Amino acid sequence: DQQVKQNSPSLSVQEGRISILNCDYTNSMFDYFLWYKKYPAEGPTFLISISSIKDKNEDGRFTVFLNKSAKHLSLHIVPSQPGDSAVYFCALGPQVSAGGTSYGKLTFGQGTILTVHP
Amino acid sequence: DGGITQSPKYLFRKEGQNVTLSCEQNLNHDAMYWYRQDPGQGLRLIYYSQIVNDFQKGDIAEGYSVSREKKESFPLTVTSAQKNPTAFYLCASSYSFSFTNTEAFFGQGTRLTVV
Numbered sequence: 505d506q507q508v509k510q511n512s513p514s515l516s517v518q519e520g521r522i523s524i525l526n527c528d529y530t531n532s533m534f535d536y537f538l539w540y541k542k543y544p545a546e547g548p549t550f551l552i553s554i555s556s557i558k559d560k561n562e563d564g565r566f567t568v569f570l571n572k573s574a575k576h577l578s579l580h581i582v583p584s585q586p587g588d589s590a591v592y593f594c595a596l597g598p599q600v601s602a603g604g605t606s607y608g609k610l611t612f613g614q615g616t617i618l619t620v621h622p
Numbered sequence: 623d624g625g626i627t628q629s630p631k632y633l634f635r636k637e638g639q640n641v642t643l644s645c646e647q648n649l650n651h652d653a654m655y656w657y658r659q660d661p662g663q664g665l666r667l668i669y670y671s672q673i674v675n676d677f678q679k680g681d682i683a684e685g686y687s688v689s690r691e692k693k694e695s696f697p698l699t700v701t702s703a704q705k706n707p708t709a710f711y712l713c714a715s716s717y718s719f720s721f722t723n724t725e726a727f728f729g730q731g732t733r734l735t736v737v
Contacts, residue, residue, distance in 0.1 A: 508664065538725060547628075547712050547728030548665075593664060595726075609655065609680065610726055612664035 507531050508596055510613035517620050523581040525616050527594030530575065534596040537570060538610070539579045542591045551592075552579070584620045591615045624649045628713050628729035635700070635707065635736050643698045643732045645713035652718050654696035655726065658682065659710040668711075671696055700734060708736050 508529045517523045525539075535556040540548035554561040554568045554577075561568050567580045577594055597610040626647040635641045647654065652673050657665040667680030671690040685704025690696055696715075700707045710733050714726040 510664075513662070540728075545631075545710075545731065545733065547626075547714075547730050549728070550725045553725060595665075609667055609670050610665075612657075612666075614662060614664045 508594060508611050508613040510592075510594060510616050512616050513614070514617040514619070517584045517618065519586055519620055519622050520583045523579075523584045523588065523618055523620065525579040525581075525592050525594075525618065527577040527579075527613050528575060529577070529596055531596075532572070532575065534611070536597055537568070537577050538595045538597075539566075539568060540593045540595055540612075541588075542593060542615070548593060581618075584618075586620045586622050589618055589620050591617050626713060626715050626727055626729040628711075628732050630732060631730065633732055633734045635734060637736055638702045640699055640701050641734065643700065643711055643713075643734070645696045645698065645729060646694055647696075647715045647727075648694060649715055649717075649727060650693070651715035651727070652693070653716045654690065655714040655716075656680075656686070656688065656696070656698045657712040657714065659712060659731075665712060668698065707734055709734060 510527050538553040539551040541551045542548040552563050552566045552568050554570050559570050569578045593615045594613045595610040629644045655670045656668040659665050666682050668686050669680050669688040671677040674693050677688050677690050687699045710731050712731045713729040716726045
């Protein structure tokens, strides 16, 4: 049973427009949410994060929104640039157990391939 | 420069052979992780280690083994028991396993192909 889903395998956007990548999760115990960017044959690199106490975090062209009631996370990139073309993964964690201990392992979505056309 | 290094970048293995993937970090991180990436799927956790001389199974540990004898190193062995080993393997580390708001840093990955 997948706890984290990125329902769009791919997204194509024109340069200068907004890219919106979405991520849905089922477990409300997650309390930290991250986005990673990955180029082919390379490891993912951290992009931006948000904790469960916030609903928005902005860093330059990148903004992450969190809707806890809907268990929905999104990443907005504006304006999109050709260099943004990559696979984007949402990752959730740590997960707080019933005993109050945080577990550091991240749970990843399937990824969305973003292509930004010049 | 601090970072996390995986080697080799490409690895070919004959069926029935064990093979070990290297992962070294000089970030002084306590926690280390091994993930596997297959097409159309997210990163799946194989094993993780919270601290030296300790490791736990992740979601897909069958056919894999690890060791954590040094803080800097977390090698992964893909055994002949792993039925579908061809994949892209990613090693990661983070400052602490139990500290909240910790991002993971990833290596460049190893592409393993069974021939």
